[in-house]
């Protein structure tokens with residue numbers, strides 16, 4: 001069991017890890033890639049830069065700094081969070097347990113710009129199988145995605161629904177779909193329904209009747225993970241207080257995933273604030289056990 005598990009190895013997550021490890025807390029950082037900074041060629045507005053450096057270099061430097069301070073860094077993609085005498089994190093490569101968790105997963109969920117999706121969100125369009133599968137028991141659903149995350153969402157739905165179809169939206173299938181699951185690779189034109197989802201229409205003019213469409217593009221974003229843990233979100237952003245605490249005790253969020261000024265300096269500052277709150281929380285847990 002880790003004292004602190006941090007999902008996200010960007011500025012917010014790594015900044016928090018520097019503080020928690022220096023406070024002697026057993027700290028794990030899980031990241032699936034370099035996050036937003038992977039695409040940043042030239043950073044010159046961050047404190048202490050005599051010369052501009054690339055986003056990748058900045059992340060790599062901080063990873064080395066964190067490792068040197070005893071932080072454990074793991075490359076994995078987290079699909080799911082739950083709580084039972086501590087937080088359980090479920091990833092592609094393994095499962096992890098911690099007393100406190102920081103969500104530092106960067107911006108936004110991945111969705112598709114498709115007619116009907118926005119209008120039918122919460123009315124048959126869902127971003128969280130574990131949250132909503134129950135509403136679709138005995139019904140027909142489609143999962144829109146083409147990766148490990150889509151398979152994970154599918155595994156939550158299959159025991160409950162009557163049938164599930166995997167829609168890759170024009171991409172060739174990249175994963176092994178479970179036996180018996182229909183895969184449709186045709187591009188989508190729209191998600192249809194008056195009040196609730198009634199089906200989808202493909203660009204070739206054909207259609208498919210479904211009661212629900214679960215969006216599971218790419219990997220689980222901050223909002224999806226927060227929802228799974230029961231945390232309150234506001235649009236695409238996780239709601240936190242001054243101390244970066246969500247409404248779930250022991251669960252924190254920092255960086256681009258809480259919105260605001262989406263900059264390295266803000267993410268680093270919020271990571272530090274979250275670390276202070278987590279240190280206090282973990283010490284209370286340690287005292288009471």
Ligand SMILES: Cc1cc2nc3c(=O)[nH]c(=O)nc-3n(C[C@H](O)[C@H](O)[C@H](O)COP(=O)(O)OP(=O)(O)OC[C@H]3O[C@@H](n4cnc5c(N)ncnc54)[C@H](O)[C@@H]3O)c2cc1C
Pocket residue numbers: 007008009010011012013030031032033034035036037039040041042043044045046076077078079104105106107219220221222254255256257261262263264265267
């Ligand atoms: C092209 C570009 C240029 C930019 N230039 C600047 C600049 O010059 N100056 C500046 O201040 N800011 C710049 N920014 C913004 C800055 O990069 C972000 O504000 C900052 O990186 C946010 O940090 P973060 O830690 O919140 O998120 P990110 O840096 O996005 O890190 C998110 C982390 O979460 C991980 N993650 C996400 N989902 C999962 C999951 N399910 N499981 C495991 N890990 C997961 C990712 O792998 C990543 O490690 C730029 C952004 C872009 C895109």
